[in-house]
Amino acid sequence: xxxxxxxxxxxxxxxxxxxxxxxxxxxxxxxxxxxxxxxxxxxxxxxxxxxxxxxxxxxxxxxxxxxxxxxxxxxxxxxxxxxxxxxxxxxxxxxxxxxxxxxxxxxxxxxxxxxxxxxxxxxxxxxxxxxxxxxxxxxxxxxxxxxxxxxxxxxxxxxxxxxxxxxxxxxxxxxxxxxxxxxxxxxxxxxxxxxxxxxxxxxxxxxxxxxxxxxxxxxxxxxxxxxxxxxxxxxxxxxxxxxxxxxxxxxxxxxxxxxxxxxxxxxxxxxxxxxxxxxxxxxxxxxxxxxxxxxxxxxxxxxxxxxxxxxxxxxx
Amino acid sequence: xxxxxxxxxxxxxxxxxxxxxxxxxxxxxxxxxxxxxxxxxxxxxxxxxxxxxxxxxxxxxxxxxxxxxxxxxxxxxxxxxxxxxxxxxxxxxxxxxxxxxxxxxxxxxxxxxxxxxxxxxxxxxxxxxxxxxxxxxxxxxxxxxxxxxxxxxxxxxxxxxxxxxxxxxxxxxxxxxxxxxxxxxxxxxxxxxxxxxxxxxxxxxxxxxxxxxxxxxxxxxxxxxxxxxxxxxxxxxxxxxxxxxxxxxxxxxxxxxxxxxxxxxxxxxxxxxxxxxxxxxxxxxxxxxxxxxxxxxxxxxxxxxxxxxxxxxxxxxxxxxxxxxxxxxxxxxxxxxxxxxxxxxxxxxxxxxxxxxxxxxxxxxxxxxxxxxxxxxxxxxxxxxxxxxxxxxxxxxxxxxxxxxxxxxxxxxxxxxxxxxxxxxxxxxxxxxxxxxxxxxxxxxxxxxxxxxxxxxxxxxxxxxxxxxxxxxxxxxxxxxxxxxxxxxxxxxxxxxxxxxxxxxxxxxxxxxxxxxxxxxxxxxxxxxxxxxxxxxxxxxxxxxxxxxxxxxxxxxxxxxxxxxxxxxxxxxxxxxxxxxxxxxxxxxxxxxxxxxxxxxxxxxxxxxxxxxxxxxxxxxxxxxxxxxxxxxxxxxx
Numbered sequence: 029x030x031x032x033x034x035x036x037x038x039x040x041x042x043x044x045x046x047x048x049x050x051x052x053x054x055x056x057x058x059x060x061x062x063x064x065x066x067x068x069x070x071x072x073x074x075x076x077x078x079x080x081x082x083x084x085x086x087x088x089x090x091x092x093x094x095x096x097x098x099x100x101x102x103x104x105x106x107x108x109x110x111x112x113x114x115x116x117x118x119x120x121x122x123x124x125x126x127x128x129x130x131x132x133x134x135x136x137x138x139x140x141x142x143x144x145x146x147x148x149x150x151x152x153x154x155x156x157x158x159x160x161x162x163x164x165x166x167x168x169x170x171x172x173x174x175x176x177x178x179x180x181x182x183x184x185x186x187x188x189x190x191x192x193x194x195x196x197x198x199x200x201x202x203x204x205x206x207x208x209x210x211x212x213x214x215x216x217x218x219x220x221x222x223x224x225x226x227x228x229x230x231x232x233x234x235x236x237x238x239x240x241x242x243x244x245x246x247x248x249x250x251x252x253x254x255x256x257x258x259x260x261x262x263x264x265x266x267x268x269x270x271x272x273x274x275x276x277x278x279x280x281x282x283x284x285x286x287x288x289x290x291x292x293x294x295x296x297x298x299x300x301x302x303x304x305x306x307x308x309x310x311x312x313x314x315x316x317x318x319x320x321x322x323x324x325x326x327x328x329x330x331x332x333x334x335x336x337x338x339x340x341x342x343x344x
Numbered sequence: 345x346x347x348x349x350x351x352x353x354x355x356x357x358x359x360x361x362x363x364x365x366x367x368x369x370x371x372x373x374x375x376x377x378x379x380x381x382x383x384x385x386x387x388x389x390x391x392x393x394x395x396x397x398x399x400x401x402x403x404x405x406x407x408x409x410x411x412x413x414x415x416x417x418x419x420x421x422x423x424x425x426x427x428x429x430x431x432x433x434x435x436x437x438x439x440x441x442x443x444x445x446x447x448x449x450x451x452x453x454x455x456x457x458x459x460x461x462x463x464x465x466x467x468x469x470x471x472x473x474x475x476x477x478x479x480x481x482x483x484x485x486x487x488x489x490x491x492x493x494x495x496x497x498x499x500x501x502x503x504x505x506x507x508x509x510x511x512x513x514x515x516x517x518x519x520x521x522x523x524x525x526x527x528x529x530x531x532x533x534x535x536x537x538x539x540x541x542x543x544x545x546x547x548x549x550x551x552x553x554x555x556x557x558x559x560x561x562x563x564x565x566x567x568x569x570x571x572x573x574x575x576x577x578x579x580x581x582x583x584x585x586x587x588x589x590x591x592x593x594x595x596x597x598x599x600x601x602x603x604x605x606x607x608x609x610x611x612x613x614x615x616x617x618x619x620x621x622x623x624x625x626x627x628x629x630x631x632x633x634x635x636x637x638x639x640x641x642x643x644x645x646x647x648x649x650x651x652x653x654x655x656x657x658x659x660x661x662x663x664x665x666x667x668x669x670x671x672x673x674x675x676x677x678x679x680x681x682x683x684x685x686x687x688x689x690x691x692x693x694x695x696x697x698x699x700x701x702x703x704x705x706x707x708x709x710x711x712x713x714x715x716x717x718x719x720x721x722x723x724x725x726x727x728x729x730x731x732x733x734x735x736x737x738x739x740x741x742x743x744x745x746x747x748x749x750x751x752x753x754x755x756x757x758x759x760x761x762x763x764x765x766x767x768x769x770x771x772x773x774x775x776x777x778x779x780x781x782x783x784x785x786x787x788x789x790x791x792x793x794x795x796x797x798x799x800x801x802x803x804x805x806x807x808x809x810x811x812x813x814x815x816x817x818x819x820x821x822x823x824x825x826x827x828x829x830x831x832x833x834x835x836x837x838x839x840x841x842x843x844x845x846x847x848x849x850x851x852x853x854x855x856x857x858x859x860x861x862x863x864x865x866x867x868x869x870x871x872x873x874x875x876x877x878x879x880x881x882x883x884x885x886x887x888x889x890x891x892x893x894x895x896x897x898x899x900x901x902x903x904x905x906x907x908x909x910x911x912x913x914x915x916x917x918x919x920x921x922x923x924x925x926x927x928x929x930x931x932x933x934x935x936x937x938x939x940x941x942x943x944x945x946x947x948x949x950x951x952x953x954x955x956x957x958x959x960x961x962x963x964x965x966x967x968x969x970x971x972x973x974x975x976x977x978x979x980x981x982x
Contacts, residue, residue, distance in 0.1 A: 038886050093793065095716040095723075108887040112880060132749050135772070136737050137880075139779065143736060146783055147727075150791040153714060158787060165780045166940045169773075176772040180765055184757060191754040319942045326943070341762045 047114040051264030065311040083257035093153030102148025103258035109140035120283040120290040130193035149247025160246015164237035170325035177333030202280030209278040213344035217336035222305040233313040271301040354390040358470030369459035384445040388438040404850040419541035425479030432837035433476040440598035441469040443811040448591040468494040492519035499584035511583035522570025529564035543851035562974040572604025574635040576965040585654035590698020597657040598687040613841040619671035623980035628669020636662025649707035676838040678747035689732035692815040696726040714794025718801040725812040734779035738877040740823035
């Protein structure tokens, strides 16, 4: 029974199936609402699923210059890492694998999919991919600084004068004292986190690494068929994971204790967060240059996060 | 008991190996190799025999040379004392020596004067082993001297290559300044305490920080810091690691700078027992953070594979110093763990760099590319090393860095000092930059496009790959089973550094420490937060298996995977290359991060100015830093 529960957790909820479905749903909603904002009709909400299935059926081409194993293995590793990461993030009250990872671990687990994309793109041997991975890496360096400041601020707020990186402790604290977004000192951190999400997922204006119109999707340029489908799915799943992480960190007080209700709230929260920090920003901005992106994150966003850290330290 | 002779025999074996190589080594290649291999294997086995008594049973071994035991409470003779901390570093040393020895058999075959190489190599090994096992500060200084001069010889070994003699010279100058400072410090201590034995010094210095002992502390601290190449003493390391043969670069970063780190830990934790002072903690952490940051940013700007690794070596030592400088059990555990992991992954990376040099004849990142198809096994080893050093879960670099962050942030929240919070942020950012820089190497050496000149590159021989595989396996194992590593290796070693009275009593007789008023720092087991790599790995494998099952289940008849020829005249695939037959990549490997570098132009300009390559400047930095440390010590250490 115990093993069946683990298998259920990892393969159905909150693992594979749930994350995949949520990712596709979120990107469908994102595309639809974006289209409405731009006065287009837009695709149906399940269009990402159609795209995914269609790509699965297409021919897979491996360039001669590529290292075949790495080229085909990278998307799969990224996918598996994302699913496991998703299973470790609590769904409001529901925590599947308690005590196997903390905030710092999550920070690093989140880099694995990006590294998989980079290594995959790099192994294709294409020069556009070379430019793409360089940008992906710089993007990663950009958002990692604010992200760690946010995590440390939250940890200090929850832990006080003890070390606390545990997600369950953060959830318990929020259930007792209300959501962390209600704290004055953490509002800048929440704002910074909202800005980190689109960079982590790679949506406009922070999609410099893929930049279809400019470097032809960068790391993905040589990918086709099933591996491409998996990479596209990975991007969608990141939308869910990042929004879920935001709600675990700042909106944990909304948990009701009833699992079904919690899941529903979580889904609604993720949709709302996607609309706020990805769709809206996408609709009103144009793509940045990579050096501007880096500057923006290391000044404005990191500034917000560091402000939060200092405020928490001063006891607000 | 017989095993008390093992440590001294291990050191003697290595020196004897060097001596015998001088006498017989010129005869033939086989004699040389057998001598070197026999000496390193013997040392390895002898030290491994001590695992049970020292690490498992918790015994501390003391050994008076020529049985010159203390007379009337004063230690006169030279004593070896092997506690768990020494044992930990001794294990690192003999392991590195063995790996390097196996690797060099094939790697060095194209060089001449190999008998000199083996002599220097064995003397270097013996000196480092002697340094970590000795219980006498003057003996430690002698070993530092041997270590420095053999290192100079080895750094300049390939003297037909540009820059190697220069590197040796820089190493000589900076190393000698460091050694002189250590000697001066030792002399002051001797004048004050009339003894050179570490255990006795520790009990005499308890609570006695007079101006002269403070001076000795500042000088010895600087001297040992020079040997561990922390910024601003790092300048000779970058050159020496680059020009030395890869098997020696691995030894340099694997154990020579660990010897410096060991010396610093021994100095601050045991001889002066200064780690409960917040000023000393601050001194170490500031040096650590500056070191890790300068190291990694300089690494981002490098064009040479080995030089890049050298700067990363410096940067990773910054982590070790930061963590060890916290003075807490968790911090020291994290520091020792990272030191060990650094030996594993950096050694592995240097060996990979050596393999690339052996196969392709260059380590210039701008001239390499696409080697993953020619050297797939080296590529896998390199990726494991690169992921380990960048701290990707579940490799060992992640486990130790994660402990470092926890230790530093724990210090921040318990002391309420926000400086430590920003030190944590810096540590994480440095880790990301490390990843960036290794992505650059991966792209520039193993992926990307294969230059026409490298068409005929072959995979390196199996004897060279053997140490690489062993170290790769250890990188994964120590990362996944880090709590076992902690239980058997780190906790005893950290405990030994924090429980000084046992160390003193073993050497000077029961009750000596209590009489001198030595109080142990209470050790509480290092508390781990949540990271269960085994669970994570299991889940990962389940998902991977499910995915593969789904692929196999759905494949049927249409899963034809074809390969597009890169430069075929076939219109079908032309779109993938924008219609051009062969398109040059205008982003060369070393310039991969211009988006980042552009924003940091000013910083890199300053750094370029600082790393001027003039040995006068470098010596000046050492002296200035020594002056600053002295001022700090006199001003703040109470």
